[in-house]
Amino acid sequence: MNDAYVIGAGQSVFGSFPAESYRSLFATAFDRAVDSVDGDLDPDRIDEAYLGTLGVGGRQIGLSAPAVTEHVGLHGLPTTRVENACAAGGYALRSAVTAVRAGMADLVLAGGYEVMTDSSSDHTKWWLGVSGETEWERLSGTTFAGVYAQMASAYLEEHEATKEDLARVAVKNHGNGAQNPNAQLAFECSMEDALNAPSVAEPLNLYHCCPTTDGAAAVLVASEELARKFADEDRLVRVAGSGAASGAVGLFQRDTLTSIPATRTAADRAYDDAGFGPDAVDVAEVHDCFAIAELLAYDDLGFCEPGEAPRLLREGVTDPDGDLPVNTSGGLKSKGHPIGATGGGQVVELFEQLLGEAHVQVDGARRALAHNVGGSGGGVAVHCFEREEGTA
Amino acid sequence: MSDRAIVATGAYLPRFRLDADEVREAWDQSPAVASARVPAADEDALTMAIAAAEDALGDTDVGPDELDYLGLATSTPPVEEGAFVSRAVRALGLSETVRTEAATQDTAAGADVLSAAAAADGPALAVAADAPEAEPGTTDAGMGAGAVAFLFDEGAGPRLVDRADHADEYPGVRFRERGATAVDSIDITTYERAAVTGTLASAVDGLSVDPDRVTGVAVHQPTPKLAGRITGGLPFEGVDRQGQVANAAGDLGAAGVPMALLDALAGADDGDLTVGAFFGGGARAVALAFDGGDVTGPDLDGGEFLPYVRYLRERGHVVSGEVAGGGAHVSLPTWRQTLDARYRLAAGHCTECGALTFPPEGACRRCGGRDTFDRVELPREGRVAANTVIGQGGAPPEFGPQQARDGPFGVAIVEFEREGETVQLPAQLTDCAPESVGIGDRVRAVIRKVYEQEGVARYGTKFVPV
Numbered sequence: 123m124n125d126a127y128v129i130g131a132g133q134s135v136f137g138s139f140p141a142e143s144y145r146s147l148f149a150t151a152f153d154r155a156v157d158s159v160d161g162d163l164d165p166d167r168i169d170e171a172y173l174g175t176l177g178v179g180g181r182q183i184g185l186s187a188p189a190v191t192e193h194v195g196l197h198g199l200p201t202t203r204v205e206n207a208c209a210a211g212g213y214a215l216r217s218a219v220t221a222v223r224a225g226m227a228d229l230v231l232a233g234g235y236e237v238m239t240d241s242s243s244d245h246t247k248w249w250l251g252v253s254g255e256t257e258w259e260r261l262s263g264t265t266f267a268g269v270y271a272q273m274a275s276a277y278l279e280e281h282e283a284t285k286e287d288l289a290r291v292a293v294k295n296h297g298n299g300a301q302n303p304n305a306q307l308a309f310e311c312s313m314e315d316a317l318n319a320p321s322v323a324e325p326l327n328l329y330h331c332c333p334t335t336d337g338a339a340a341v342l343v344a345s346e347e348l349a350r351k352f353a354d355e356d357r358l359v360r361v362a363g364s365g366a367a368s369g370a371v372g373l374f375q376r377d378t379l380t381s382i383p384a385t386r387t388a389a390d391r392a393y394d395d396a397g398f399g400p401d402a403v404d405v406a407e408v409h410d411c412f413a414i415a416e417l418l419a420y421d422d423l424g425f426c427e428p429g430e431a432p433r434l435l436r437e438g439v440t441d442p443d444g445d446l447p448v449n450t451s452g453g454l455k456s457k458g459h460p461i462g463a464t465g466g467g468q469v470v471e472l473f474e475q476l477l478g479e480a481h482v483q484v485d486g487a488r489r490a491l492a493h494n495v496g497g498s499g500g501g502v503a504v505h506c507f508e509r510e511e512g513t514a
Numbered sequence: 515m516s517d518r519a520i521v522a523t524g525a526y527l528p529r530f531r532l533d534a535d536e537v538r539e540a541w542d543q544s545p546a547v548a549s550a551r552v553p554a555a556d557e558d559a560l561t562m563a564i565a566a567a568e569d570a571l572g573d574t575d576v577g578p579d580e581l582d583y584l585g586l587a588t589s590t591p592p593v594e595e596g597a598f599v600s601r602a603v604r605a606l607g608l609s610e611t612v613r614t615e616a617a618t619q620d621t622a623a624g625a626d627v628l629s630a631a632a633a634a635d636g637p638a639l640a641v642a643a644d645a646p647e648a649e650p651g652t653t654d655a656g657m658g659a660g661a662v663a664f665l666f667d668e669g670a671g672p673r674l675v676d677r678a679d680h681a682d683e684y685p686g687v688r689f690r691e692r693g694a695t696a697v698d699s700i701d702i703t704t705y706e707r708a709a710v711t712g713t714l715a716s717a718v719d720g721l722s723v724d725p726d727r728v729t730g731v732a733v734h735q736p737t738p739k740l741a742g743r744i745t746g747g748l749p750f751e752g753v754d755r756q757g758q759v760a761n762a763a764g765d766l767g768a769a770g771v772p773m774a775l776l777d778a779l780a781g782a783d784d785g786d787l788t789v790g791a792f793f794g795g796g797a798r799a800v801a802l803a804f805d806g807g808d809v810t811g812p813d814l815d816g817g818e819f820l821p822y823v824r825y826l827r828e829r830g831h832v833v834s835g836e837v838a839g840g841g842a843h844v845s846l847p848t849w850r851q852t853l854d855a856r857y858r859l860a861a862g863h864c865t866e867c868g869a870l871t872f873p874p875e876g877a878c879r880r881c882g883g884r885d886t887f888d889r890v891e892l893p894r895e896g897r898v899a900a901n902t903v904i905g906q907g908g909a910p911p912e913f914g915p916q917q918a919r920d921g922p923f924g925v926a927i928v929e930f931e932r933e934g935e936t937v938q939l940p941a942q943l944t945d946c947a948p949e950s951v952g953i954g955d956r957v958r959a960v961i962r963k964v965y966e967q968e969g970v971a972r973y974g975t976k977f978v979p980v
Contacts, residue, residue: 244911247910247911247914248842248910248911250910251842251910252842254842256842256843256844257844257848257849257852257873258873258939258940259940260842260844260910260912261844261912261964261965261972261974262925262940262941262942263904263909263910263913263916263923263925263942264902264904264908264909264910264925264940265908265909265910267904267908268902268904268908268909268925271902272900272901272902272925272926272927272940273900274902275900275901275902275953276899276900276953279953320905320906321903321905322905322907322908323902323903323904323905323908324902324903324905324949325902326902370879372940373900373927373940374872374927374938374939374940375872375879375938377879379899379900379927
């Protein structure tokens with residue numbers, strides 16, 4: 123098997139951009155990804171593309187991925203649109219890694235794009251929660267805020283967790299996002315703000331929910347041979363592990379309401395593939411679409427024992443200066459959540475972390491983890507990255 | 515007549531209630547009733563009929579699939595044309611061969627389904643359910659809502675012993691124009707009074723029973739005052755039981771006399787005669803005579819009093835909610851495939867490993883077996899495993915109109931246990947303050963309107979705290 127490396131990653135600013143389109147946002151991300159490569163990369167060397175999008179708004183349901191690669195001049199490229207809800211980007215990366223590892227390609231473009239803020243509020247609502255289980259879950263009157271709120275209700279009942287712990291996620295991630303020029307909600311929030319915001323779905327309030335976002339991200343995945351041509355020896359970022367798993371699409375169809383089983387399985391597979399476990403991870407981007415999701419991620423990714431996630435937050439373990447900083451980019455909460463672009467956006471942050479170029483830099487970060495959840499856990503992709511020690 | 519009798523009864527009144535004081539404060543005028551029951555945003559004649567029918571069927575050994583006849587009387591059918599009684603057949607789990615009938619044209623409709631059920635062959639259920647509307651004002655504030663069900667079968671109980679009819683043309687008396695939702699009347703006081711009291715007196719006059727044996731009456735009663743006038747015009751000297759529901763529950767439309775009948779029959783003994791005097795605008799009158807009693811009357815007390823503005827919202831007077839199509843859509847054919855799961859809580863019981871799967875399709879949740887399901891019905895009561903309260907902005911747009919009318923709503927994941935196995939399903943909470951429901955609470959399944967799309971209402975299970 124050939125190893126796969128990330129040699130470049132870039133994103134557009136995440137936010138609300140009436141003057142942009144999904145194509146122009148992707149062009150920005152693509153150009154930034156190409157520019158981030160150490161050497162001078164000719165985009166024509168790209169062999170294949172896997173791009174994630176849900177297609178919010180219905181703007182181009184069919185063939186939107188070729189629409190963006192053609193838009194950036196990658197004429198004739200085999201391009202596949204990946205749809206796995208909010209995990210589309212993580213799965214697009216996995217497809218790119220698979221292609222390189224299989225020897226089918228030397229350089230693959232992964233990433234995604236989404237435009238979510240350009241429709242009327244009525245029209246927009248029709249596109250929220252469309253990745254929930256439609257026939258029962260949605261028709262019980264919930265979008266994802268409601269489903270994650272149900273998980274929060276069960277988690278708060280089962281474990282020693284409080285609404286303050288949910289608020290701690292918002293405060294931490296906004297603190298990080300405030301330093302990230304690519305973040306949509308780049309402002310700090312206080313505990314008081316995060317505790318007293320208007321309720322969206324009890325026990326979740328506005329500060330426990332990520333925004334809707336426009337944005338795009340692009341990641342260049344290369345074979346070892348190609349990576350060594352373009353990256354300096356101490357700047358080689360290897361995709362050490364890739365794991366993915368499916369779960370029941372509806373929360374009600376699962377045996378547990380306080381854990382996402384697909385995260386556990388995907389993480390086990392990624393750690394197994396990487397040859398290291400959660401203890402070796404220096405920095406992580408986890409899927410915090412709602413505050414409770416970050417707590418579930420700590421438990422399910424093995425950052426702590428089940429139910430201990432609140433302790434990590436209270437003790438500052440996942441703060442930027444803690445033992446395992448999480449969501450240094452601001453996470454989905456502050457950086458934004460343009461569905462198809464989110465998984466790629468996580469890689470952008472981790473690529474910068476491993477190269478020592480992040481806005482909220484974790485000193486000496488060598489191993490990183492990206493955790494991307496589709497819906498409430500119907501599909502999860504986990505990737506582990508490792509910066510190789512220079513041989514010099 | 516045969517040995518057929520009313521062997522079981524059921525009644526349903528919505529949770530909400532509007533007090534006359536609220537109306538006086540809003541309009542500086544008194545409504546005609548002291549209080550009226552108000553249907554919630556997710557209720558209509560069909561859901562109330564199902565609730566009353568469940569109440570009656572729960573009171574008997576007759577299984578739902580044994581029914582030979584289901585008649586539903588209402589002046590507010592959920593559709594102007596269309597076989598809505600078939601929806602009750604599925605919701606109640608009746609046999610597909612049951613004879614169904616809808617009587618919808620006037621407020622005397624209850625007499626027709628009662629007569630038909632009394633004359634049917636096997637177990638027969640007559641249900642009257644109504645929620646009449648008028649333009650906001652003191653008249654509409656007197657409009658109530660409720661449902662009542664009578665199960666006829668061989669056995670002991672009140673027997674229908676006679677019927678007499680009277681029809682005559684009185685245009686402009688209690689009518690609803692085609693396409694309108696508000697009940698209207700031309701409002702010529704003496705003319706209307708004559709139409710109502712005259713036709714009813716004539717119908718009652720046509721009964722062959724001995725007037726001296728009649729000790730109970732249940733008369734048409736949009737208002738207590740009109741009920742008094744009607745009763746005063748009847749040739750009965752020894753009445754000591756009067757079915758009275760209007761003052762507590764409001765104008766119940768086609769369910770008014772049937773509910774009053776249940777009230778009057780509750781105090782009757784064997785040998786006592788009770789006359790129901792049904793009036794339909796336009797006009798016709800029907801008199802039904804019942805012999806005997808011993809039934810449980812309706813509980814007209816209780817309920818939760820609403821502020822007037824909330825009343826206007828629940829009724830939908832101040833909320834419009836056209837729902838367009840969009841990103842997530844469950845087609846009607848797909849919806850129809852799940853009716854048993856939605857109404858009857860049908861789940862799959864795996865014959866290989868014993869696990870329960872809901873909805874009963876696809877692979878077994880535990881062992882992954884295919885085509886291994888026996889269809890079983892879950893108990894109607896379960897336990898809350900997780901819950902949330904959906905506030906403004908948190909609801910899918912299908913539920914926007916409901917939220918505008920009824921406010922924030924609860925959505926729970928409810929866990930059911932059957933023979934040691936558990937399974938969950940998500941559904942809304944109704945008839946409660948959603949924030950008052952906690953994990954571990956027991957809840958019971960009821961049938962309510964879930965949402966409406968493309969002009970078609972979709973009904974299914976919601977949960978109320980036990």
